[in-house]
Amino acid sequence: MGRSPCCDKNGVKKGPWTSEEDQKLIDYIRFHGPGNWRTLPKNAGLQRCGKSCRLRWTNYLRPDIKRGRFSFEEEETIIQLHSVMGNKWSAIAARLPGRTDNEIKNHWNTHIRKRLVRSGIDPVTHSPRLDLLDLSSLLATLINQPNFSSIGLSSLTPKQPLQNFNPIYAPNLDQNIQTPITSVSSQDSQPQAECTTPSNNEATYFDPVNARVEVSHADVLPPLSESFDLESLMSTPQQNSIEAEANSSSFFDFGFPDNFTFEDFMLN
């Protein structure tokens, strides 16, 4: 036997709420206040499960809910909090006035998470994951260099420990993403960059999918031939300005000390 249902399924309506139902719920809570969700539907004249009423109220009808697009500051806050808390959506929502955990969770899954992945950031660990980037075009550029053989892919040792990795540079590794992650804003929630289909000619040399390369291009730079100007490859004039913007942003400057713990955060 399974668990008993949270409410009597017979005669309980499911699916989208109508404006009439919303109004009934609002009127009832306005008069009696929220709570006692089990008996609320009956008392309010709703053919709904109490759980459904609570969810509708907390996620949609509550008067203090701020609706509309997430601001740049809100997105920054979500990313920072998620890097510390993980998928503790309610805890994150508690620090974003007017936003619900459901809304934040949806926004994370549909916007922020994808953007981090495109930028080579693991959305779970918030650490750089170059294997999440579209490295194909960069590698295609590399192998087309006349002195490619002197570059020494041995420096691209999979699972090499990170040293001095600056995630701000991670977007620049993806030559197809011309927009840095720091440009995320409420007016700019749609991706401005398109990822091109990977070319086939790099697979002979390097498998970016199976090799988890955890090194930054700054780590890779030293072994490169001096005649090979990867810096200029990385830094188009547009991207110089982007880097300046990125460096002036606190997007990844979480400001947490090294010994900062989740408990510390919760006590703040």
Next chain:
DNA sequence: AAGCCGATCAACCGCAATGTT
């Protein structure tokens, strides 16, 4: 015009935590 497909988000489900008896 119609069908397909991906993105979005409201709503649901089931489990865990907490409260009450």
Next chain:
DNA sequence: CAACATTGCGGTTGATCGGCT
């Protein structure tokens, strides 16, 4: 203290919409 009820939470689903072919 156990059993049950209630509430909270996070993962998942499915309806809807817009863009593309």
